[in-house]
Amino acid sequence: MEQKKVLLRISNLKQYFPLKKTSFKDKETLYVKANDGISLEIYEGETFGLVGESGCGKSTFGRTLLQLYHQTDGKTMYYGRSLDDLAPRYVQDILKNLPQRKTEMEKLREKYAKLDAEYQTLSEEEKIHRHDERELAKKEADDAFLDIVQLIGGLLISDDLEAVSALFMEGYRIAAEIRDKRGELSELQLDADVFADAVKQRDKSGKDASSQKRRLRELQARMEGKKAEIREREKALGEKKFAIEALREQYREDPQYKEYDHYRDDGIDLAKLNYREMRMLRKDLQLIFQDPYSSLNPRMTVGQIIGEGLLAHRFYKKDDDRMQNYVMKVMEECGLAPYMLHRYPHQFSGGQRQRIGIARSLALNPKFVVCDEAVSALDVSIQSQVINLLLDLKEKEHLTYLFISHDLSVVKYISDRIGVMYLGVIVELAPAADIFAHPRHPYTEALLSAIPTTDQGEKKETILLTGDIPSPVKPPKGCKFHTRCPYATQICKEATPSLLEVSPGHFVACHHRSDTDVLAMSRKVSVQNQGKSRRKEEE
Numbered sequence: 229m230e231q232k233k234v235l236l237r238i239s240n241l242k243q244y245f246p247l248k249k250t251s252f253k254d255k256e257t258l259y260v261k262a263n264d265g266i267s268l269e270i271y272e273g274e275t276f277g278l279v280g281e282s283g284c285g286k287s288t289f290g291r292t293l294l295q296l297y298h299q300t301d302g303k304t305m306y307y308g309r310s311l312d313d314l315a316p317r318y319v320q321d322i323l324k325n326l327p328q329r330k331t332e333m334e335k336l337r338e339k340y341a342k343l344d345a346e347y348q349t350l351s352e353e354e355k356i357h358r359h360d361e362r363e364l365a366k367k368e369a370d371d372a373f374l375d376i377v378q379l380i381g382g383l384l385i386s387d388d389l390e391a392v393s394a395l396f397m398e399g400y401r402i403a404a405e406i407r408d409k410r411g412e413l414s415e416l417q418l419d420a421d422v423f424a425d426a427v428k429q430r431d432k433s434g435k436d437a438s439s440q441k442r443r444l445r446e447l448q449a450r451m452e453g454k455k456a457e458i459r460e461r462e463k464a465l466g467e468k469k470f471a472i473e474a475l476r477e478q479y480r481e482d483p484q485y486k487e488y489d490h491y492r493d494d495g496i497d498l499a500k501l502n503y504r505e506m507r508m509l510r511k512d513l514q515l516i517f518q519d520p521y522s523s524l525n526p527r528m529t530v531g532q533i534i535g536e537g538l539l540a541h542r543f544y545k546k547d548d549d550r551m552q553n554y555v556m557k558v559m560e561e562c563g564l565a566p567y568m569l570h571r572y573p574h575q576f577s578g579g580q581r582q583r584i585g586i587a588r589s590l591a592l593n594p595k596f597v598v599c600d601e602a603v604s605a606l607d608v609s610i611q612s613q614v615i616n617l618l619l620d621l622k623e624k625e626h627l628t629y630l631f632i633s634h635d636l637s638v639v640k641y642i643s644d645r646i647g648v649m650y651l652g653v654i655v656e657l658a659p660a661a662d663i664f665a666h667p668r669h670p671y672t673e674a675l676l677s678a679i680p681t682t683d684q685g686e687k688k689e690t691i692l693l694t695g696d697i698p699s700p701v702k703p704p705k706g707c708k709f710h711t712r713c714p715y716a717t718q719i720c721k722e723a724t725p726s727l728l729e730v731s732p733g734h735f736v737a738c739h740h741r742s743d744t745d746v747l748a749m750s751r752k753v754s755v756q757n758q759g760k761s762r763r764k765e766e767e
């Protein structure tokens with residue numbers, strides 16, 4: 229996995245939904261903490277399975293990644309395109325205020341250093357109480373630092389940040405021009421395609437095509453002009469990059485420069501994009517819905533449903549005949565016969581409707597697809613057909629999936645890696661085989677033990693979790709699972725465990741994760757001593 233390219237890097241993602249105040253006496257706004265600090269990476273070409281009980285925040289996570297919700301906090305870095313490609317506005321805002329940003333960052337760092345110094349003098353018990361406060365201050369300081377160094381790297385140590393700012397801003401302006409001109413070029417290309425097609429049709433039927441040919445020539449000439457402008461801007465951008473590299477050269481040997489430069493990052497922070505910028509990326513990032521019945525507009529034909537996105541994202545113009553051929557090709561790839569083009573959703577079975585949903589998403593050539601319970605509403609036999617279709621398409625189109633499901637056997641079959649979610653946080657993350665063979669978190673153990681088996685020889689205990697899943701409005705302090713965990717100790721009630729790597733690629737967020745003997749011991753004690761047994765032999 230280390231060799232793989234990261235497509236999405238999510239750090240401390242939070243998605244809080246505000247609750248309506250029920251009375252004017254309510255002073256503070258309460259929030260449903262659907263995602264409460266999720267950090268993980270999704271690699272290009274993998275299927276990342278996400279499992280957890282209903283209501284733990286899986287769908288919210290998938291939708292927040294796609295920015296269908298405006299995320300409350302955290303970074304969602306996307307590496308499918310470069311910053312120069314998109315030239316987003318937030319980059320400009322940081323680059324033009326570098327000196328002020330640096331001052332703010334230093335203040336936050338000082339605040340954290342003060343808190344940390346105080347923290348080190350505390351007793352172990354007091355440390356548990358102040359742990360989260362210290363973590364928050366660290367996060368704020370780190371975020372402010374990362375915002376800058378991800379863009380300018382080691383140049384943060386420069387004495388003349390105004391000059392650095394000016395140089396980067398010139399580069400940014402040229403990148404934004406190139407982006408706009410590329411947009412204009414693809415619009416011209418769309419028009420030219422329509423006229424080229426009209427010329428072909430007219431020539432074929434022996435009609436006069438001279439006016440179409442003239443229009444086509446005009447468009448081609450404008451396109452050549454546009455391409456020349458883009459080439460010229462690209463050259464200018466190259467020169468600016470060269471000037472930036474020359475500036476870097478001065479500091480190359482400085483140890484602090486090297487340390488900071490390590491953080492340079494060409495990813496796009498999705499959470500900071502505005503509506504227009506996100507729309508430009510929307511075709512890269514697609515969603516396949518759970519419910520094939522309600523996710524399709526009953527008043528549109530399959531052709532219109534699949535074509536809608538193609539028109540919105542300017543793949544084709546409305547009157548371009550080639551769109552119909554493309555839609556039929558995509559339908560065929562998704563196992564739908566081309567003659568179904570003019571049918572309405574109610575004329576299809578559940579499995580076929582899900583195929584329409586898949587075709588609608590994949591027609592846009594996405595890079596990343598969130599499959600939210602994509603097969604849960606289907607019969608088992610149809611489920612396997614749709615899963616196989618998704619796997620085939622993934623290979624063919626080099627897709628990356630986030631596969632959300634409550635069905636562990638489906639996730640096991642389709643996923644390369646699996647993340648286990650509990651009450652808005654990831655409690656365990658590992659390669660699929662590893663998580664099934666060696667679950668480390670008590671919650672994962674319980675989930676896996678609940679999978680029904682037909683193997684007569686396998687003696688399996690079902691771990692029954694007592695109590696309900698706590699409210700995401702007031703989640704328990706410390707480890708969120710401690711209220712249902714048979715192994716919980718005092719530290720679990722106070723301090724939030726970090727997601728740590730316990731073996732290569734296997735991460736777990738549990739204070740007792742590494743000491744399996746202690747876990748085994750406490751399990752025995754809890755079974756023997758507690759009046760009601762938490763485990764039950766499967767009949």
Ligand SMILES: Nc1ncnc2c1ncn2[C@@H]1O[C@H](COP(=O)(O)OP(=O)(O)OP(=O)(O)O)[C@@H](O)[C@H]1O
Pocket residue numbers: 245260261262280281282283284285286287288289634700
């Ligand atoms: N738009 C919203 N506004 C307010 N609360 C929401 C919203 N969407 C989800 N929630 C709440 O966030 C929590 C997580 O919901 P989510 O749908 O993400 O869970 P899930 O794990 O996908 O569940 P399921 O498997 O049942 O779909 C729930 O408590 C839910 O009520």
